[in-house]
Amino acid sequence: MTTWFPGHMKTTLKRLRDSVSKNDVIVEVRDARIPLSSRNPALETLAANRKRVVVYNKCDLAFPSAGDLCKTRALNSVRAFEETYVETLARWETIQTLRRYVGTVSNVPECIKRLLQLLQKLTYSDHAASNRTVKVFVVGMPNVGKSSVMNALRHASLHRRKVAVVGSHPGVTRNVGEVVRLFEGKNVYMVDTPGIMLPTILQPEDAIKFALVHAMKDGRLHNAVVVDYLLYRLNLIDPNTYTRLSSPTNDVSTFLHNAAVHTGKLGKGGTVNDDLIASYVLQLYRTGFFGAFVLDSMEEEQWQQRLALEKNLVRRNQRRVCSTRKKA
Numbered sequence: 001m002t003t004w005f006p007g008h009m010k011t012t013l014k015r016l017r018d019s020v021s022k023n024d025v026i027v028e029v030r031d032a033r034i035p036l037s038s039r040n041p042a043l044e045t046l047a048a049n050r051k052r053v054v055v056y057n058k059c060d061l062a063f064p065s066a067g068d069l070c071k072t073r074a075l076n077s078v079r080a081f082e083e084t085y086v087e088t089l090a091r092w093e094t095i096q097t098l099r100r101y102v103g104t105v106s107n108v109p110e111c112i113k114r115l116l117q118l119l120q121k122l123t124y125s126d127h128a129a130s131n132r133t134v135k136v137f138v139v140g141m142p143n144v145g146k147s148s149v150m151n152a153l154r155h156a157s158l159h160r161r162k163v164a165v166v167g168s169h170p171g172v173t174r175n176v177g178e179v180v181r182l183f184e185g186k187n188v189y190m191v192d193t194p195g196i197m198l199p200t201i202l203q204p205e206d207a208i209k210f211a212l213v214h215a216m217k218d219g220r221l222h223n224a225v226v227v228d229y230l231l232y233r234l235n236l237i238d239p240n241t242y243t244r245l246s247s248p249t250n251d252v253s254t255f256l257h258n259a260a261v262h263t264g265k266l267g268k269g270g271t272v273n274d275d276l277i278a279s280y281v282l283q284l285y286r287t288g289f290f291g292a293f294v295l296d297s298m299e300e301e302q303w304q305q306r307l308a309l310e311k312n313l314v315r316r317n318q319r320r321v322c323s324t325r326k327k328a
C-alpha cells in the first residue's frame, strides 16, 4: 500500500524515543477531518503512560459551524465535537487515564486559550514540585498544523511573534526543533517536531484521505484518483456542494472536464488537463470550498475494526523485534 515514510521521519521517531522523559508532556496534533485515521500507532508507544493531550486541529474544515471562524460558533462546534466523537474515542482508547482531548482552529484564540490552560495545569504541577525543566513535545502527522498551534500557544501565553515555520505543504519542519519557552518565568518549553506518517498504512482508503487532506505530498497518488474519491464523498453528502464547478455526476472525467471549463483552468492550447484541474480541485477542498465535513466514519464498528488492525500491527512489530534480537 502507498505510504510516505522518508528517512527523516524514522530519525525523528528514534530521537523522540531517546529524548522524551517521564515528566514531559506530549501534545499530539491530529486532523479533525480524519480523527480516526490520523491516529498513529507509532506514537502510541512513545506517549504510553505519559501526560498526553490529543488536539484535533482544523476543526473549521471538519465542522460546519466553525467554518466562518466566528469565535462563539467555532467554540460551540469544538464542544459538540468533544461531546459526540471524543466519548466514542475515549471508550476505545487503550491507554485512557493520562490523556485529554481538545479541538482547535489554530487561529481562533479561544480554542488556543483552552489548550493553554490545560497545558498550564499539566506542566505546573511537576514544575512546582521540583522546579525542573518540563518539555512539551508537539507531535503528529505532516501538515496537521503543529507549527501553527505552537505559534498560537506562544502568542497567547507570551505575546511573542512566530517561532515555528508554517507552510501549506507537508514536510516543512524537517528536524526536531529548538526548544522555546511556553510560560513566562517557568522552565516549561515547547519542542516542534517534523510530521510523522504511519510507517504502514492500515487501510487502503487511508492513503487517499491522507492525500486529500495533504498530510501526504501531492503526486504520491494521481490527483485525479484523489478527486474521484472526493467526488464520491461529496455525492454521498449532497451534489449541490459542487454546483459552482459541475452539474451532478458520478463520473470523475465529466466532473474534471466541467470544472476546467467553468473555472477556465485549462491546459496548453485550451484543452482540459486532468492533472492540472484535479490539483486545483484539491486546493479548493483544502480551503473549505466544498464545506466542512469529517471524512472518517465514526461508527463503533469502524473503531473496532481499526483497533484490531492496530493491535495486529503492534504484535507484528513486536515479533519482528524479538526475532531480530534472537538473530543478534
Ligand SMILES: Nc1nc2c(ncn2[C@@H]2O[C@H](COP(=O)(O)OP(=O)(O)OP(=O)(O)O)[C@@H](O)[C@H]2O)c(=O)[nH]1
Binding pocket: 057, 058, 059, 060, 061, 104, 105, 106, 107, 141, 142, 143, 144, 145, 146, 147, 148, 149, 165, 166, 167, 168, 169, 170, 171, 172, 173, 174, 193, 194, 195, 196
Ligand atoms: N483551515 C485551517 N488551516 C490550518 C489550521 N492550522 C493550520 N492550518 C494550515 O495548515 C497548513 C500546515 O500548517 P503547519 O503549522 O505548517 O503544519 P505542520 O504540522 O507544522 O506541518 P509539517 O511541518 O509539514 O509537519 C498551513 O497552511 C496552515 O496555515 C486550522 O486550524 N485550520
